Amino acid sequence: MGVELVFDEDFYKEVEKRMLERGVKVTEEHKKYGLIPAGFELIKNDYGLAPGYFYKKDGKILLVLPGPPHELRNVLENASKKFEGLTKKKVLVKTVKTFGLKESDIVERIKDVIEELKPIGSYPIIPGMVDLRLTLVGEDEEKLKEEMEKKLDILRERLGDAIYGFDDDTLPGVIGKILRSKGMTIATAESCTGGLVANYITDVSGSSDYFKGGVVSYWNEVKSGVLGVSDVILEHFGAVSEPTAVMMAEGVRKLLGTDVGISTTGIAGPTGGTPEKPVGLVFMGVSIHGKTFVLKKIFKGDRLMVKKQAALNLLDFLRRKLGEVQ
Amino acid sequence: MGVELVFDEDFYKEVEKRMLERGVKVTEEHKKYGLIPAGFELIKNDYGLAPGYFYKKDGKILLVLPGPPHELRNVLENASKKFEGLTKKKVLVKTVKTFGLKESDIVERIKDVIEELKPIGSYPIIPGMVDLRLTLVGEDEEKLKEEMEKKLDILRERLGDAIYGFDDDTLPGVIGKILRSKGMTIATAESCTGGLVANYITDVSGSSDYFKGGVVSYWNEVKSGVLGVSDVILEHFGAVSEPTAVMMAEGVRKLLGTDVGISTTGIAGPTGGTPEKPVGLVFMGVSIHGKTFVLKKIFKGDRLMVKKQAALNLLDFLRRKLGEVQ
Numbered sequence: 001m002g003v004e005l006v007f008d009e010d011f012y013k014e015v016e017k018r019m020l021e022r023g024v025k026v027t028e029e030h031k032k033y034g035l036i037p038a039g040f041e042l043i044k045n046d047y048g049l050a051p052g053y054f055y056k057k058d059g060k061i062l063l064v065l066p067g068p069p070h071e072l073r074n075v076l077e078n079a080s081k082k083f084e085g086l087t088k089k090k091v092l093v094k095t096v097k098t099f100g101l102k103e104s105d106i107v108e109r110i111k112d113v114i115e116e117l118k119p120i121g122s123y124p125i126i127p128g129m130v131d132l133r134l135t136l137v138g139e140d141e142e143k144l145k146e147e148m149e150k151k152l153d154i155l156r157e158r159l160g161d162a163i164y165g166f167d168d169d170t171l172p173g174v175i176g177k178i179l180r181s182k183g184m185t186i187a188t189a190e191s192c193t194g195g196l197v198a199n200y201i202t203d204v205s206g207s208s209d210y211f212k213g214g215v216v217s218y219w220n221e222v223k224s225g226v227l228g229v230s231d232v233i234l235e236h237f238g239a240v241s242e243p244t245a246v247m248m249a250e251g252v253r254k255l256l257g258t259d260v261g262i263s264t265t266g267i268a269g270p271t272g273g274t275p276e277k278p279v280g281l282v283f284m285g286v287s288i289h290g291k292t293f294v295l296k297k298i299f300k301g302d303r304l305m306v307k308k309q310a311a312l313n314l315l316d317f318l319r320r321k322l323g324e325v326q
Numbered sequence: 327m328g329v330e331l332v333f334d335e336d337f338y339k340e341v342e343k344r345m346l347e348r349g350v351k352v353t354e355e356h357k358k359y360g361l362i363p364a365g366f367e368l369i370k371n372d373y374g375l376a377p378g379y380f381y382k383k384d385g386k387i388l389l390v391l392p393g394p395p396h397e398l399r400n401v402l403e404n405a406s407k408k409f410e411g412l413t414k415k416k417v418l419v420k421t422v423k424t425f426g427l428k429e430s431d432i433v434e435r436i437k438d439v440i441e442e443l444k445p446i447g448s449y450p451i452i453p454g455m456v457d458l459r460l461t462l463v464g465e466d467e468e469k470l471k472e473e474m475e476k477k478l479d480i481l482r483e484r485l486g487d488a489i490y491g492f493d494d495d496t497l498p499g500v501i502g503k504i505l506r507s508k509g510m511t512i513a514t515a516e517s518c519t520g521g522l523v524a525n526y527i528t529d530v531s532g533s534s535d536y537f538k539g540g541v542v543s544y545w546n547e548v549k550s551g552v553l554g555v556s557d558v559i560l561e562h563f564g565a566v567s568e569p570t571a572v573m574m575a576e577g578v579r580k581l582l583g584t585d586v587g588i589s590t591t592g593i594a595g596p597t598g599g600t601p602e603k604p605v606g607l608v609f610m611g612v613s614i615h616g617k618t619f620v621l622k623k624i625f626k627g628d629r630l631m632v633k634k635q636a637a638l639n640l641l642d643f644l645r646r647k648l649g650e651v652q
Contacts, residue, residue, distance in 0.1 A: 190521075194537075195525035199522045207544075211544050215540070219534070226581065268528075300372075301373055305373075
């Protein structure tokens, strides 16, 4: 099937304007940006020059999207209104976000009620972090909502506090809400995660309300000199140890004057492991006011996977500890 | 087409062993993990229980992969040896990694020699960061290498120092090599990027050789109290300003005693923008020994895109400045 291209004057003028804004020297060559497939509707791309192309026939749609992920997402969002009214059927989707149970643990907990939950899909993000997706299709929206609520009640009962949120909730977003509701501030002290924990926290819009800042203490002299981890502790127990994780979390809390301090120290690999302290070993500390707790884990996977698992496990550990605070 | 499942005793024992290691209570139910499609070969999954399944017929292959991205990558790598010998044709692929030119700028620079470069694909990562992929297919490997070298020479001549690397090179990896070769150490001072710059740097294995650590100074009291940015500067010019970026980069260099200090301060959004200082405005500082340089940019996109562009633009700015150091 061939598609005829037509020149869209209005659209080309918009593209030309954007190119001029970006300092592009517009040439005759650029006119081709104004050619669009005949019969297609343009969908706005807020981040790039290539728009989306939308076509609808016999209740089916064709959508052409730009390549760069952020542009693709943007155009897809801008096109989403077009999907409405294609069918009378309503689709209700709910994502239940869990942390602390393996996929096989979840199956074990719900297998006797699985028929009441179907269709249900499970999507592991990292080991111990699983999204569950419930889908309902029907014509009566109210009834769908009721049915969904029943399914959610079953999952709440079976999975308990492993559920940290729903749909667009994220671990750092949920933690942000808890900190905000308690009027608490937080600081990070990172070794093996190298800034990833602070990065996750600051991905949340408005995190500057409770996140004062953090220290990445890769070298021991930064752990002692900036965070105040004692040299005796570093020599006797080593940088990758429970006492170091404690002193890092407490140290950054004191340095930045926050209610909460959290820390990571471990071996991200692939080098640096020993029989006693293998690659993947990470200590994660949470200091809230006077009390400090440490979680020890050995993660599998490559360097980036160890960093990611350490950062997310620390955030989940923090979520649970914040839940215990009155 | 139906596929018969057969029970693989040896494989099941391996799975059972792994489950026991992970503390899973093994039940009769788990036996299904030992069922594999008849005629398929198993491919090892180092990170999960689900293996890959490999099938080859008439020079064509079918490979079944597990879902979680890190498991998929692992199984694909483990399977890659199986692809050899499927054809006599050799495929030579080279990726040229560029920073500092828009996709349209690159087109402008190479359009008169495009026939000599074809087939060439361009893959924008973020605005101003573009991967170019050259592909050659043929039976004579030596000849392919020669042809590829000719194409690379053309690109080197046309794109100059916008090329930061090839194939698996990354911006933080390339910077690591430069720092290592010069025997220099580095520290980060981040505001709007919130730890992302340090995270990128520490994604590189061995980065602890030159990266001492960093400070995420989200609140002004951290900028002044820890990094020593003067209160007068913060009041007069504001936290998002060239002088603040300078003092952050110099401050962290002095605090951690490194040769190089780099900084970011800006407005990641979506809130906090003003007509004078809009969302997306970022100042990036590079302090090398006594000299400090600042790059000012206004990035488009959402919060995460602003953070990402700021972190990567800072790293490229650093790469260029390190190149000027004797």
